[in-house]
């Protein structure tokens with residue numbers, strides 16, 4: 001094995017931030033399934049499939065964040081990090097992101113029970129999301145915390161949806177867009193904290209290279225989710241399509 005491609009000295013914090021940001025080239029905003037949704041070319045079934053499958057990501061994010069907190073001995077970090085769980089689960093009478101996503105489901109014509117039952121969650125989506133939660137359980141907390149840094153690129157994707165979906169998909173009820181609106185400020189705040197942790201923690205060549213690899217792993221998760229949806233809802237090749245039309249795949253959380 002050769003290590004000749006390793007740089008001799010660590011990047012400066014500015015250079016390292018640039019290297020993290022450059023990973024935006026591989027964000028799922030560039031996936032053909034996402035581009036089709038953005039351009040108004042997605043069918044109702046494709047939008048519904050995306051909303052129902054992404055619900056599994058939404059409900060897994062608090063599990064992932066709780067796993068990070070469980071491994072983090074620093075109370076100052078936990079005080080900040082706990083806000084991420086509250087954002088999704090709701091607190092003090094505010095509903096939170098999971099409820100907002102259920103409303104998005106209703107706005108695209110999916111009963112909330114369909115989302116909650118996870119019956120539409122494709123195995124490939126489940127495996128990708130579970131990999132994220134399991135990584136957060138095993139990794140040192142700083143690495144797990146910084147794997148959330150795909151959120152660097154998220155405000156742009158939420159804004160783009162708010163911009164184009166109402167024009168293209170008149171059948172989606174307006175109140176479904178609350179989730180994307182709420183995430184704009186939340187994602188920016190999360191990124192500020194995540195980036196600060198990454199720049200402080202990654203002070204060696206090895207840590208910087210590993211963090212870039214972890215960010216790529218997270219990008220792979222988001223991309224693979226859309227690959228699974230492409231197979232099922234665009235190419236009409238859901239799991240077992242060659243043997244049955246029925247959705248026989250497992251439905252429960254086996255994490």
Ligand SMILES: O=C(O)c1cc(C(=O)O)c2c(n1)C(=O)C(=O)c1cc(C(=O)O)[nH]c1-2
Pocket residue numbers: 061147148149150151153154157158183222
């Ligand atoms: O809609 C999106 O494209 C998108 C992407 C991501 C992301 O980049 O991981 C998140 C979200 N949304 C999101 O809503 C969210 O709450 C969130 C939390 C995290 C994380 O890794 O902790 N990513 C994301």
